[in-house]
Amino acid sequence: MKYGRALLNDVEGYVPGEQPKDPDVIKLNTNENPYPPSPMALEALRHVSADALRKYPDPLSMRLRARWAELQGYAGPEWVIAGNGMDELLAMAVRTFVDPGDGILTTWPTYTLYETLARLHGARVEAVELDDAFQLPETFYGHGGRLCFLPRPNAPTGVCAPRQDVERFCSGFPGLVVIDEAYVDFADDDCMDLAKRHENVIVMRTFSKSFSLAGLRLGLAVAQPGIIAEFLKTKDSYNLNAVTQAVGLAALNDYEYMKRNAARVVATRKRVTAALEGLGFVVTPSQSNFVLARWGGKPEARTVFERLKERRIFVRYFDVPRLRDALRISIGTEQEMDALIAALRDIVQ
Ligand SMILES: Cc1ncc(COP(=O)(O)O)c(C=O)c1O
Known part of the structure; x- marks a missing residue:
């Protein structure tokens, strides 16, 4: 770029997860909290x-x-x-x-x-x-x-x-x-x-x-x-x-309200981890409001990500070393996670 600083020539800039306009998307791609604020x-x-x-x-x-x-x-x-x-x-x-x-x-x-x-x-x-x-x-x-x-x-x-x-x-x-x-x-x-x-x-x-x-x-x-x-x-x-x-x-x-919501997310995380493992994913032990679910089967992880997207379920896929075989899935509501697990069952089994 003619007017840019030389330093910026090889910097790509941070790429955040997609924020779709469609309100019906099940959005599990940027680690937001599924529950409303206090x-x-x-x-x-x-x-x-x-x-x-x-x-x-x-x-x-x-x-x-x-x-x-x-x-x-x-x-x-x-x-x-x-x-x-x-x-x-x-x-x-x-x-x-x-x-x-x-x-x-x-x-x-x-x-x-x-x-x-x-x-x-x-x-x-x-x-x-x-x-x-x-x-x-x-x-x-x-x-x-x-x-x-x-x-x-x-x-x-x-x-x-x-x-x-x-x-x-x-x-x-x-x-x-x-x-x-x-x-x-x-x-x-x-x-x-x-x-x-x-x-x-x-x-x-x-x-x-x-x-x-x-x-x-x-x-x-x-x-x-x-x-x-x-x-x-x-x-x-x-x-x-x-x-x-x-x-x-x-x-x-209202700190206690936040703590209660965090506890709900943790409870869902535990349930979802077991369900994903039941489908054959290897889930890295998570202390967060998301899980990294690794997938060694067919179709490959990127295709699973794309098929989920076709069903309007957004998760995150990173095309970088050590993460190409994985999906990062934010923990949503119980219903959202049920929909995710049902879709994955369809796609991978
Ligand atoms: C590890 C980590 N640190 C910091 C942030 C940024 O937080 P904020 O939304 O407050 O800028 C994120 C957001 O995804 C994150 O994953």
Whole structure:
């Protein structure tokens, strides 16, 4: 491109899952929550005033940050940064803490946005291949870098590294570690406390999955106040709009509602895992609101994905190494998953 930067010549840009217009599609392709957001969040949305829209929002999102600190056992808002979705926080982490040419450590397979962000910044990416169980290999611990993206649970595998392994890694890594906990509300445990004890740890969460608020765009991160102060230097002036701040705060005030929905999704995940295994899929043990279902039979996984799509059931297929034999399936409602299993039975048997 004549006017583009040389750096962009070999960057493709992140490709998100499809958002079909047809409301009748059974949409199991982008890990959204099938249940509605908290009634308190919807009430807050209805009460956004003309005045709140007329004026600029709080540039520092102070109420939201203070509430998150309180809920997660951190001393105050100076330990928290808010972003327009976690993706913005991931991009800010690169912008704030990595110089072009520096190394960013990650794994393969993982969330592909990490590599896109690194390349957009002219950073070097080192992606360490996960072992056969999609766990961190021993060699991972010896690696250096300015920043490491470590999702727990990982995407698109759903696998959680043991907590003590994450802590061991953080203790030895010379740069900053971003622990991406996008899916952690569906897991057995979390690493939220690690930023208190490790000066190089940033723990990030999103409202897109467990809070059923992907359309709102809200992410939060905790880290030591010195790290947060650096983030504040690089953030957009008003990165969170007034609606997001009001609705996000209301959702936090109904934390139990989110927990109940997450528990429903986990119960469905267990049932669906057994049903998929019954059909001959090998399902990676998932701690997320999706499963990675590997398929060694006929027709091959890509064709299964296409046949599901013809039936208006959307799942995700990644045409990349280690994932070509698999479908990533988000956990929907009980009825949606019944429809999926019935369709798969038809296609693979
Ligand atoms: C591992 C991981 N991190 C972060 C995100 C982004 O979250 P958000 O919607 O808050 O930008 C996703 C979304 O799919 C994800 O899979």
